[in-house]
Amino acid sequence: MWFPMLGLGILFGVFLLLFKGILGLIVIALVIWAISRAASNSGPTTAVRSRSAGLEILEQRYARGEIGREEYLEKKRDLLAGHMP
Secondary structure (H helix, E strand, C coil): CHHHHHHHHHHHHHHHHHHHHHHHHHHHHHHHHHHHHHHHHHCCCCHHHHHHHHHHHHHHHHHHHCCCHHHHHHHHHHHHHHHHH
């Protein structure tokens, strides 16, 4: 008489195991999603920030007349190409 109950226990065990597995996969997916979202929202890298700051300083120097057009264009080309002095 106890055999039908044994079948339900095994079925419940399998169901519980599948539920825990699916729940674990959901948690892992959420962690990966959160990490990738945080990485993409971290803003510009230091190289981009320093390059844009360098361009801003270069434009200010050119506007004040401290450097000529040729020097400005040469330095701007270097900064945009990633050549840091």
